[in-house]
Amino acid sequence: MATIQTLKPGDQLPTIECPPVTRLDLIKYAGASGDYNPIHTIDDEARKAGLPGIIAHGMWSMGQLSRIVSPYLHEGFVKSYSVRFHAMVFLGDQLSLKAQLQEIQNDEYLFNVEAVKQTGEVAVKGTLIFKVI
Amino acid sequence: MLEHLVGKKSNKVLTTVERGAVKKFAEAIGETHPIYTDREYGLKSKYGDNIAPPTFPRTFDYGSIEGLDLPKAGLIHGEQSFEYARPLVIGDTFYCSSLVESYVEKTTKTGNLGFLTLLNIGETESGEVLFKSRIVIILTETVRELMKHGNHSNA
Numbered sequence: 001m002a003t004i005q006t007l008k009p010g011d012q013l014p015t016i017e018c019p020p021v022t023r024l025d026l027i028k029y030a031g032a033s034g035d036y037n038p039i040h041t042i043d044d045e046a047r048k049a050g051l052p053g054i055i056a057h058g059m060w061s062m063g064q065l066s067r068i069v070s071p072y073l074h075e076g077f078v079k080s081y082s083v084r085f086h087a088m089v090f091l092g093d094q095l096s097l098k099a100q101l102q103e104i105q106n107d108e109y110l111f112n113v114e115a116v117k118q119t120g121e122v123a124v125k126g127t128l129i130f131k132v133i
Numbered sequence: 134m135l136e137h138l139v140g141k142k143s144n145k146v147l148t149t150v151e152r153g154a155v156k157k158f159a160e161a162i163g164e165t166h167p168i169y170t171d172r173e174y175g176l177k178s179k180y181g182d183n184i185a186p187p188t189f190p191r192t193f194d195y196g197s198i199e200g201l202d203l204p205k206a207g208l209i210h211g212e213q214s215f216e217y218a219r220p221l222v223i224g225d226t227f228y229c230s231s232l233v234e235s236y237v238e239k240t241t242k243t244g245n246l247g248f249l250t251l252l253n254i255g256e257t258e259s260g261e262v263l264f265k266s267r268i269v270i271i272l273t274e275t276v277r278e279l280m281k282h283g284n285h286s287n288a
Contacts, residue, residue, distance in 0.1 A: 018163065025161075032154075032161035033192050037205065049206055058210040063162030063188045070166040074178075078187040082214035082267075126214075133179070 002071040004109055004130060007101050013068055013111070016097040021056055021089060029060045056089035061124045065115045068099040069130050076132040079108065083126030087117060094118045099128070107132040134277055135201070135236040135249060143196030145228040148255065152223045155185050158192060175223070184220040188213075190266050195231035195253045207276040211248065212269035218262060227255045227263055234267070247272035 026040045035057055038045035046054040062083050069078060089095065096118075099111040108131050115124040159169040164186055167174035175183035191213075234250040253266040272280075 028157075029161040032157040035191075039206070045206075059188060059191050059213065060162065062213060063158075063164075063186065066187045067162065067164050067166075070164065073166050073168050077184070077220045078215075078217065080214070080216045081187045082212070084212045085210055 001074065004072040004075050004132060007109065009101050009103050011101045013099040013101075016068060018064055018095040018097065020092045020094050023054070023091060026054065026056055026060065029057055029063075033057065033059060035059065051088070053090055056093075058085040058124070061085075061089055061095060061115050064095060065097050065113055065124055066128070068097045068113055069111070069128060072130060076107070076130055078128060079131040080129040081126070082128075083113070083124050085124055087121040087123045089117065089123050093123075095123060102127070134238075134281070135233070135247065138198065138200055138233045139236055141198050141200065141233045143198045143231040145230045146194045146196045148193050148227055148229045150185050150189075150221050150223055150225045152183065154192065155183060155189065155223060158189055159186055162186060162188070180220060180222045182223045184222050187215050187217070189221065190215060190253065190255060190264055193229045193253075193255070195229045198231060198233060201233065202280070203270070204276060204279055207273065207279065209271035209273070210268070211271040212267070214267045216265045218264065221255075221263065225263070227257050229253065229255050245274055247277060
């Protein structure tokens, strides 16, 4: 079983490759989150808002990215998680989820995290603190 | 245009972390770790039950803030953060509320933008803060114009 306590600053966690975003992914997220803003599910509404097509909820991408530390959940929990939304994520986009350990303070592991599109554009970027308990 | 709302708070909304809602949410973000959905695993864990994913509090109702009437379309989600004292466990019951923390307008290369920061809080009846979540919403000039007209027609 993976253990966070052998990691050293600078280490990368194994990248997670997400499958291409589908409409059903976003319909499911809308239902699960209660965010029914139609620019995430209905083409006409997205176009009316000046978008080329529907876009993923920023929180869908942020939720996906949170999985990067899941292999360590038997050791602790996500104490803090903070991101900024950069590029929009469209249907068919594929996110690569990445994390690099920045520093360790006592029982807290600070990671730089990002979700990068297949084009190389950063969709979501931020920091996550995993606390060992 | 929203500076006058800084410091305003919403009503508090009684909230429970529901098992079915957590399961649906975990599935929707592609999360398969058993700590979120496997009852047996949860019961044996240090939390005594399943927990909620870190971004789950986005699903809660934080009440409404008097005078803050955001349009349904055209808002840009700029930033989001979550901070926990401990993970939320299935069955946890607490109060959710929201505070307008700040509002600033800045001229950027894409025009003059308004940055609205809301602080969402989950706290127990005795005032113990379980989590805090900040959301930065970006309001373009177009959206602010629409809001002005909306307010006008409601007056």
